[in-house]
Amino acid sequence: MGLIFSVRMSTPKENCLVSEAVRRWAELVRIPITVRDLVIGEEPDMDPDILLWDLDGGGMPPDAFRGGKRSGKLLVLCASAEGKAIGSYSMHPADFLKKPMCLSDLRRVLEKAVAVWHDELERVDVLCGGFKRSVPQYDLLWAESRQHGTLLHTHCEEIQIRETLRDFCARLPDGVFLRCQRSFLVNLYHVRELTSVGVKLDDGSEIPVGRRVREEVQSACRELQGVWRTAVSL
């Protein structure tokens, strides 16, 4: 079943939009999450790992969520009034968002969840220097073909593997990773910007995009970013 993410916003429409955004995000970062909508007055039925609680809807989150991320559970609060941020410290949420939420705020919160649940991320096994490495797919920013294999670029290091880019690509899920050029593979979640010659990523790298696949890459990026953006335009 994976991790459980419960959302309790102040209206059903907001619940629906935020839940959709979280589902889409989970697909992109390759983390198994079940998103559950809670209606006002309802307590979480199962024990969620993260709870997004809208203070505008009244009531207080369950006690189990108060007190920070040591317990492995995250509480995120949101409200229309900025003034509620200070009062929220008594519950020690992992974050506080002001409504209407913007994409970068929600993304910041969700990436905190990734840090706590790093072990739960789906991985791809690679052989490096004779040893097996399990690299979280989320951490794989891009990869490039090298003379004797493929060089993987992750958040913290570069990993040289002997597998060809083609073979490595075949083991990755569609929809998140895209072969943007004969020698390059990109994780669409980390694309920040489409440039005239390629794509710019979170870590500042710029990856070239082949002429033939340019349109495909652009539409895939726009589609992904678009779905994600629409879902959080609350």
Place this chain on the structure above:
Amino acid sequence: MNLNIAVCDDLKEERVGLSRMVRAYCQERGIDLRLRLYSSGRELLDSVERSGPLNMLFLDIYMPGLSGVDTARELRKTDKSCAVVFVTTSTDHGLESYEVEASDYIVKPVRSEDVDRAMDWYISHMPEELRSLRVYSEGEWMDYPLSSILYIEILDHQSYIHIKNRTVVVRRSMSDLVSSIDSPDFMRCHRSYLVNLNYVQSIENCDFRLTDGTLVPIRAGNLNKIREDFINWTYKKAWSRQ
């Protein structure tokens, strides 16, 4: 327990008042306190660069020069684990305080119960590297920070806890120590050895070479698995420091 705490406020009377409350809290609980006082954000940042990281910081927001929020932003570039508690007359910086991952926000005038609450929370949510191992040795109970332990070995029903520059001998089993330590930074690399991976410099043949030159044996049958686990631990550690 040792704590490095700083109070940064441009008003002397506020600094003194707050430091009294922090001292009283630590005295009541037997906490070994190192308290530093600063009158500006710049002074604080320069000192942290020179004298090392803080566990906790009580930080005013309105100060001449660098504001408290900007000081916290600067601090976060190099230190993610220091608990920042804003102490201010203003209620306008709640959202910014979450951006810099503050652990509390106290509105002046400060009451001792506000300071106690912030410190209680910090102590119960201490970062992994500040946790301690409590052991009974040579007739007294002692707390050793996990970060100071290089490795533990079992010999003749005694546990030898190797700490920087000394060794503590205790009568506790390895499995008991493993469960007390309960930290991903420690690896049972051999039936009789538990090593703190933070001190591993390299793997040489069938041993871990530690930063002080010691060789800690790895169980031969498990070498590949332990090497893989060590590489994955290194990766995760680097990832969490980003």
